[in-house]
Amino acid sequence: xxxxxxxxxxxxxxxxxxxxxxxxxxxxxxxxxxxxxxxxxxxxxxxxxxxxxxxxxxxxxxxxxxxxxxxxxxxxxxxxxxxxxxxxxxxxxxxxxxxxxxxxxxxxxxxxxxxxxxxxxxxxxxxxxxxxxxxxxxxxxxxxxxxxxxxxxxxxxxxxxxxxxxxxxxxxxxxx
Numbered sequence: 001x002x003x004x005x006x007x008x009x010x011x012x013x014x015x016x017x018x019x020x021x022x023x024x025x026x027x028x029x030x031x032x033x034x035x036x037x038x039x040x041x042x043x044x045x046x047x048x049x050x051x052x053x054x055x056x057x058x059x060x061x062x063x064x065x066x067x068x069x070x071x072x073x074x075x076x077x078x079x080x081x082x083x084x085x086x087x088x089x090x091x092x093x094x095x096x097x098x099x100x101x102x103x104x105x106x107x108x109x110x111x112x113x114x115x116x117x118x119x120x121x122x123x124x125x126x127x128x129x130x131x132x133x134x135x136x137x138x139x140x141x142x143x144x145x146x147x148x149x150x151x152x153x154x155x156x157x158x159x160x161x162x163x164x165x166x167x168x169x170x171x172x173x174x175x176x
Contacts, residue, residue: 004154007121011112011148016050018147024053026168027143031057031108034171036141036164039105041067043080043138046094051110052143058083069102071095071127078127080104080135106139107132109162114142115153118161118174132160139163 031037042061047054061068062083069080073090081099089095109128111120120142122128132140142165149167164173 004121004124007153008112008124011121011150012050014147015112015145018145019050019052021053023145023168024056027052027145027166028056028060030168030170031143031166032060034166036106036139036166039066039139041069041102041104041106043069043071043104043107044083045108045110045143046070046086047110048093052145054108054143057108067102067104069099069104072099073127078131080107080131103135104138106141107135109140109142111142111144111148111162111165113148113150113153114144114162114165115150116174117152118142118163118165119153119155119159120162121153126158129158129160133158141166
């Protein structure tokens with residue numbers, strides 16, 4: 001098994017190679033057809049770089065009157081802050097300047113890779129795992145391209161698996 005640094009580099013390259021506006025639109029369509037779309041409160045990442053784009057998702061949720069929160073790092077913790085005017089936040093990621101941690105039903109989560117049991121490979125900061133540990137009630141759904149799926153990833157004690165991923169090809173649910 002490769003170390004996580006090597007896996008991050010490998011899957012970042014894979015994601016960059018497969019990312020496209022068409023794949024993002026197909027992923028959005030899969031999400032919209034899923035049962036998750038019925039929720040009223042969403043925690044959605046603000047995409048940067050080659051991450052699956054979330055702009056269409058956020059715009060559609062807001063247009064339907066749903067509550068949207070996005071990540072904001074405060075004192076080393078990730079919060080789900082209500083969507084509004086975004087500024088350059090931690091790591092250069094757009095985030096609300098202020099806002100309290102707000103309960104949500106569904107978390108749409110970025111990742112570099114995800115394995116057959118729902119364990120995700122992120123960037124290594126542990127923000128999502130810590131957030132999920134504090135909010136076990138939230139439904140954890142990754143957004144990724146089918147090429148980011150793999151059989152098994154290394155994991156650590158604090159890792160919290162996803163319950164599903166949405167790809168451009170459909171929804172995959174994991175046994176939890």
